[in-house]
Amino acid sequence: MDTPSPVVSALTIAGSDSGGGAGIQADLKTFAAHRVHGLSALAALTAQHTRAVTAVHVPPVDFLDAQIDACFDDFRIGAIKLGMLASDGVIATVARAIERHRPPHVVLDPVMIATSGAKLLQDDALQSLRERLLPRATVITPNLPEAELLLGRAIGDVEAMGEAARALLALGAPAVLLKGGHLPGGGEVTDLFADASGIHAISHPRLPLEAHGTGCTLASAIAANLCRGLPLHEACLAASDYVHRALAGGYRPGRAEVRVLDHFGAASR
Numbered sequence: 326m327d328t329p330s331p332v333v334s335a336l337t338i339a340g341s342d343s344g345g346g347a348g349i350q351a352d353l354k355t356f357a358a359h360r361v362h363g364l365s366a367l368a369a370l371t372a373q374h375t376r377a378v379t380a381v382h383v384p385p386v387d388f389l390d391a392q393i394d395a396c397f398d399d400f401r402i403g404a405i406k407l408g409m410l411a412s413d414g415v416i417a418t419v420a421r422a423i424e425r426h427r428p429p430h431v432v433l434d435p436v437m438i439a440t441s442g443a444k445l446l447q448d449d450a451l452q453s454l455r456e457r458l459l460p461r462a463t464v465i466t467p468n469l470p471e472a473e474l475l476l477g478r479a480i481g482d483v484e485a486m487g488e489a490a491r492a493l494l495a496l497g498a499p500a501v502l503l504k505g506g507h508l509p510g511g512g513e514v515t516d517l518f519a520d521a522s523g524i525h526a527i528s529h530p531r532l533p534l535e536a537h538g539t540g541c542t543l544a545s546a547i548a549a550n551l552c553r554g555l556p557l558h559e560a561c562l563a564a565s566d567y568v569h570r571a572l573a574g575g576y577r578p579g580r581a582e583v584r585v586l587d588h589f590g591a592a593s594r
Contacts, residue, residue, distance in 0.1 A: 333552045334362040334400045336428070337545060338393065338419055339408025339436070340369035340381075346578070346585035347373075347538035352406055352545040358567075358592035359549035364400055366392035368419070369411050375537060375579030383411050386418040393422045403552035404430035406545050407462075411446060413453045420457040430551045433462035433498075434544035435471050451475075460497035464557060466544045467493070469507040482508065483515055483526075490519035502527075502547070502561050504540065518561050527562060529569045536572050537583045543568045567591050 335356050342348035349365050356363030368389055372380035396402065405428045410416045423431060435454055437446040446454070455475060459465060469480050472489050475496070480489045486503055493501045500520040508515075516527045546564035555563060574587035 330399075330401045332362055332401065333403035334364050334396075335404050335406065335545070335548045335552050336364040336366065336393075336396050336400075336402050337406045337408065337548075338366045338368055338389075338410070339406065339434075339541070340371050340411070341367055342538070343370075343372055344374040344537075344579065346375065346583075347541045348408060351538040351541040351586070351588070352408065354588040355542050355545035356549050358588045359546065359553065361403075361549040361552045362400075364396045364402070366396060368415050369409050371409075375577075375581035375583040375585075381411065383415060386414050389415065389418055390422065393419075393426070397426045402426075402428050404428065404432060404463075404548035406548040407431065407433045407458065408541055408544065409436040409446075410454070410458075411450065413450045416450055416453045416457055420461060423461050430463040430548065431458075431461055432544045432548045432551070433458055433465040434540055435465060435467050435475065436540070437471050437474055455496055459493075462498055463551070464500040464502055464547065464561065465493065465498045466502045466504065466540065466547070468504040468540060472503055483517075486515075486517050487519075487524055490517050490524055494519055494521075500557060502543075502565075504543070506539070516565060518558060520557070525558070527565050529565070532569075532572055534572070534575070535583050536575055537585050539568055539572060539586065542571060542586055542588065 337352035340348045353363040370382045490503045503517045505515045513528045518525045546567045550560035571586035571591035574590045575584035
């Protein structure tokens, strides 16, 4: 007779990054740094480095389905992290898989634009993302450009961020961690965590550098913390602190000024 695994795993459904700084590569490093077993289902493959995304390939959705089902067939999954889901068909496939398997937590990072500026979401997929995935998420983690696309309006300051967080909740997301790093100036970066209880600010000193993979890492750290049993607000606070440490210890593996995060160094500090 099969015995259920005592180990709780985290599953990332996202795109790969051939440069190793973002996407599934960052997700798996984050899970490992949190001592959570990591699983992956590749929803897209990218050819990229620290300077650009040069090509994107989306595998057939039946193969994505097979990857997801294989993970649920053998592992005890405590949380799913969703990243780059490039098309309406991919989003529909993932939504059906969530309905079928009903994981305890879904962390949705609505990846739409790469750090390099490359567009990673097809035009027909935006409405599908709003309607099919936001209501199924435990928490969504958009940055400001992503929130602006989801809401169809500009977000220019922290007050507007609060209004945007409430609007995202109204779209059906149970909780939102809205990242404020794209706001200009200031000595601090302020993110907002919002749920039915209200809005809570999370602030860190602004670091004078450009980084790659921060959004992927944040969402994956939240998923890992949920697998470890932390309540959602605490999981988001701990994940935000972890990303700040990993960013402070980041390094430049490529020719660009863009840094990637020190996932394991951040876990040891």
